[in-house]
Amino acid sequence: MPLARKQQISLSDTPYYHCVSRCVRRAYLCGEDKLTGKNYEHRRQWVEDRLLFLTTVFAIEVCAFAVMSNHTHVVLHVNSEKAKFWTDKEIAMRWHKLHKGTLLSQTFTGKQAPMLTEAELITLRSTLAVYRSRLADISWFMRELNEPIARHANHEDNCTGHFWEGRFKSQALLDEHALAACMVYVDLNPIRAKIASTPESSEHTSVKRRIHDFKNGNQPSTLMPFVGSPTQPQPLGLMFDLIEYLKLVDLSGRIITPNKRGAIDIAASPILQRLGLDKQMWQDMFLAFETTFSVAAGQSSTLKRYKRKRRQKSSAG
Structure with missing residues (x-):
């Protein structure tokens, strides 16, 4: 039996979550409908603009995103402490x-x-x-993302009814291993779908936005920044090095072929060594991220602790 939404999102376990929303109609969210010939590519920008606007309102940061033809991926970080001080x-x-x-x-x-x-x-x-x-609630964040897009698309299509497939799917990212794997998984969605050949040409993704700003010596203000592993106090951010993360995404993308979902060359990626992953573990987490994990993702030890806490909360309720 699936966990209730309030049990799936537990900030005491992790502030990081992977959320997926899928279209319910045959007509695409974005891209071209081959049956009718209509092009919905402009809707990608609707989603990206709305998503990044919401980061200026909510106490929730975007770590990664990808706007696909009939679904969207976002990796979110809930900064509940920020909301307390407003x-x-x-x-x-x-x-x-x-x-x-x-x-x-x-x-x-x-x-x-x-x-x-x-x-x-x-x-x-x-x-x-x-x-x-x-303003520190993922369900409200996703609601404010999806509902305006649905209304706008329904108006454009001159129809009514559901646009999204029920409520969004969420996965708890319990440790740095799961967070890194999920971010790479999300950033490489267009390459796996064969609508882009490189990360820098992957339209409407977080990795392209990061690469664009990195060339100008900046990090995007609307995305959670990479701060590495600082020895001095730093603003809250992703505890990875930006350059090494971009190398990781690029290496992962190079190995993906039309006949194979890909493999990771751990010897060429310093970030994997820092996270203490072996090649097989990373392949298992990245190549089948959505199918391998359901409501939570992490190493076996963190998953066991998470499931044990969920069972205890369930029985106590």
């Missing part, structure tokens, strides 16, 4: 980027906010507590 006014203003809010929240953020009564303040604080919780 002021009430900042919470309200962030929420207003997505929705109108309430009359009280609009009044609270106005240029000349009037004095509120005690009853109004109690109601406002209760409302802002709900907004604060939502």
Whole structure:
């Protein structure tokens, strides 16, 4: 029996999650429908723009993403501590980027906010507590990503009904091994689908955006940065080296052929050595990431601990 959504996403186990949304209709999310000849390629930009916009609103960072013809992949990091330190006014203003809010929240953020009564303040604080919780919630993040895209696509297609296949699928990434494997898996989706030949030509992916900014000496402000393994205090980020990660993606992509999903050459990849992976372990995690893992991903030891905690929580409930 599948785990309930509230059990699949447990920040006490990990803040990292891989989320997948798939289209339910025959018509593509993006790309060209060979049956009708219609081209939906422009919708890729809808998804990418909306996804990266949401990182400026939520306390959730994007580690990796790929917008495919009929599904999307995102690897997310929930920064719940960030949301705790936002002021009430900042919470309200962030929420207003997505929705109108309430009359009280609009009044609270106005240029000349009037004095509120005690009853109004109690109601406002209760409302802002709900907004604060939502701004660090993956389900709300995915909802705010998918619903506008569905409405826009339905309007363009002049139809109604479901656009996405139920709720999104989520996988908990329990350790650095799973996080690295999943990010590479996501970044190489276009190459495996034969719609791109190299990472730098993979449109609407995080790896292309990282490569573009890296050439200019920067890291994308809308993606979670790579900080390596710093000895000095650094901003929160991915504990990998950006250059070595790009080498890893490139090496993984070179080995993929039309007749084989690929293999990893561990001898040529320093990041794998740092993570303590052997060749077979990495192949198992990367080549069949979605089929190998269900609601969580990690090494066997971390998976066992995770499943044991899930069983304990389930029996306690």
